[in-house]
Amino acid sequence: MFKFLRKYNKWILAVGGTLLLITFLIPFAFTSLGSVIARRGALWAKVGQEQQKVTVSERSHVQRELNVLQYAFGRFFPPLIPGPGIVDQPEHWYLLVREAEAAGLIGGVAVGLPFGAEQQIAQIAALSREQTSFVLQTLARLDGVRRMIALYVDRSKFSDRHLKHRARRSFHAVTAQVVVLEATEPDTPPSFGDEELAEQLARYAETPPGEGDKGFGYRLPDRAKLEWLVVTAESVRTTILDSGKLGAVALRSHWRKLWRADPGSYAEPTGEQEVPEAVRSDLLETLMTRTLQEIARFANQEQLTSARRGIPRRDGYLVLDDDWRGPSFQDLAQTIQEKFAVALPEYHALGDRWLSADEVAELQGIGEATTEKFGAVPVTVAELVAAAREFGGAQLMDIQQRVAGPPLTDGDGSVYLFRIIDTDPSRPPESVDEVRDQLTADLARLAHYRQLSMKADELRRQVIDDGLLAVAMSHDATLSVANRISLIDIGSLRLQQLLGLPPIAIPTPLSTIGVHEETVATIIDHALALDQDVPISELAEDQRVWVVPVEDRLAVVLVRLMAQSPLTQQTFASYSYDGLIQQMLVAEEFDSVIPAQEAFGYEALATRHDFSLASRTSATTQPDEATTQPDQSDVG
Secondary structure, eight states: OHHHHHHSHHHHHHHHHHHHHHHHHHHHHHHHHHHHHHHHTSEEEEETTTTEEEEHHHHHHHHHHHHHHHHHHOTTSOOEETTTEEOOSHHHHHHHHHHHHHTTOOOOGGGGGGGSOHHHHHHHHHHHTOOHHHHHHHHHHHHHHHHHHHHHHHTTOOOHHHHHHHHHHHSOEEEEEEEEEEOOOOSSOOOOOHHHHHHHHHHHTTSOTTSSGGGOOOOBOOEEEEEEEEEOHHHHHHHHHHHTTTOHHHHHHHHHHHHHHOTTTSOOOOSSSOOOHHHHHHHHHHHHHHHHHHHHHIIIIIIIIGGGTTOOEETTEEOOOTTOOOSOHHHHHHHHHHHHTOOOOEEEEOTTOOEEHHHHHTSTTGGGOEEOTTSSSOEEHHHHHHTOGGGTOBTTBOOOTTSBOOOEEOTTOOEEEEEEEEEEOSBOOSSGGGGHHHHHHHHHHHHHHHHHHHTHHHHHHHHHHHOHHHHHHHTTOOBOOOEEEESOOHHHHHHHHHTTOOOOOOOOOBTTTBSOHHHHHHHHHHHHHSOTTSOGGGSOHHHHEEEEEEGGGTEEEEEEEEEEEOOOHHHHHHHHHTTHHHHHHHHHHTTTOOHHHHHTSHHHHHHHTTOEESOHHHHHTOOOGGGTOOOGGGOO
8 A cells, every 4th residue: 555655656646736726726716706796796886766776897898988989089089079078987978878878869889880980990999809899889879979969959949041151151261362461650650749658658558568459558577687697618618729638648548438438439549540530529528518517516506606505595585685786797707717717708787778588588698598407398598587586486496686596508508697686577667758669659550550441442453453462562561372261260170079168260360460350251251242153263353352451450451362162061961960060159159168068067967867976986996807907918
C-alpha cells in the first residue's frame, strides 16, 4: 500500500489538490455570483404614480445606449439633442425615451436607418462594442425623442402661411457687390466752438469709447505712466566678443561638449581641425543668454526686491509709505554697467504721457516683452499694467504703483525692467481739453455722414452711370468681391439648435460696418420687391443699384445686385420638419428662451414622471459592473 502511494504520490497530489481547490473556491464563486445578481437587481430609481421600481440592470441598459450615442455624435462630443441640449446622464436619457414611448413615437429599428448609412452604423457598433441591432434600436429611440421635441415646438401652431412668409424673407440670399463709404471728414473741415464740444462731451462723458450712439464715447480708460531699463542682447554680445571668452581653449572645450551630446551633428574635435563656425556661434549665444539671465536675476533680487524687504503686505500688496519710491533706475543702470562690463542700459521714462493698456502694447521693444513668472503662459507688459492694484488688481499678479514689476524678455533675449510711476483709473473727462481732438473728429465725422446721406441719390446715379468701382476709387473706398448676403447664417443656426441654445439669426457681416441686421434686411427687402420671375441680368441697372444710409455706423452702403437665391420648397420642408423655423419664432415670442429646453430638461421630466433616484451615488459614482469591467486585453 505504502509502496503504491510512494510510486504515484505526484499524481495523487495533483488530482487531490485540484479537487480541494475547487471545493475551497465554490463558496466564494456562489457568493460573488450572488453579489453580481444582487447588484444588478438593486434599486436604481422609482418612477410613475405607483412608484415603479427601476433596477440597476435597467440603468446599465440605458448607459449602453448613451455609449452608442456618444459614438454616433462623435467620440469627443457628448450627445446633443436640439431642445434639451447635452444629454449625458442616464436618468435624463431614460426619461426622454420613456416620454417618447408613451407618445407612441418610437417605432421599430428601421426608423433609425435614416440616421446614417449601413457602413456608419457598422462603425458605431464596432466602436461601442454593441450588436448592430442594439445600435439600430438606440438610433430609433433617438429619432423618436427628436420627433417628440419637434412636435412640442410645433404645438404653438404657427400657420403654414406665417412660416412660409418668415422663412421666405429670412432664408432668402442675394449675391451683391458692396462699397461702404465710411464718414471721416468733409472736404472742407468744419470748426466747432467750445459750446458744441461741451454739449457733445456732456452727452457721452460716461460712455466708454465706441459703445455709445454712433460709436461716440469719451470715458477715459485706465492709464499709467511708466519708466523702464533695457539691457539689449546686442550690447551683451558685443561685451562677450571683446572679453576674450571665445578663446581657443573655451571654443574647443565647448566643441567637445557639443560633440558628446550630439555626435551626429558635430565632427569629433581634433588638434589639427579648425573650430567650426557653428560651435563659435553656439558658444556666443550660450554665454549671451547666461549673462542676460544673470543680469535679470541680479537686478531683480539683489537690487529691486531687496529694497522692499521688511515692508508689510496687506491683501497681497505692499503697504508703502507716501514717500517710498524704491531704487533709482538710473543708479541701477550704472550698477549693471559696472558689475557686468556692458554698455550702459537704456533708460526710458514717459512721465509726461498717460498710456492706456493698448498704447503700452504698442511701445517699441518693451511692448513685445513678456514674463513667465505668473504661469506657463507668457504675460505681456500691457497685461501687467492692466492688472495693477490701482486698476482693481488681478489674482496672482502683485503689480502696483512705485514697485518694479518682474523682469521681462523679448524675442532676442533683451532684458527689460519696468515700473509704474503713476496711475489714473478710468473716469469721465474733467474738461473738453482732455478729449478735444476726439470730440472734434467725431463731430466732423457726423457732419461728413450727413453730407453723404444727402447725396444718396447722386451717388446712386454715379454708380449707374460710371460703375461701382469708379465710385469706390473716387471716395478712396474698397469694392468688395461679390459675396452672399442673407439675414441668417444657416451654419451657426444649426449649431445653436444642436447645442440647445436659442436659435438667434446672425446676418452676414459687411465690410467696415460688420454685423448690421437693419442694413442686411434693407438689402433683402429691396431684392424681394423685384420681379422674381425676371433674371437679374435682364433687369435695368437702376433696379439693381441702391444706396443704404447707416446712421448709427456713420456710413453709406452702395449695393449692386448680381444674383438672388430664393428659398426652395424642398429646403423649406426640411427646415420646417426639423423645427428650425418654428424654434426661431418661439424664441422671439418667449424672449429668446426655448420652452423645449425647459420642458425636456431633467428637472421638468423628473417632476412630470414622479421620478426619483434611490441614491445620488447610484446614479453618478457606482455604474453597473457590466459596463465597467476592463477588456481582456487590458488584464495582465
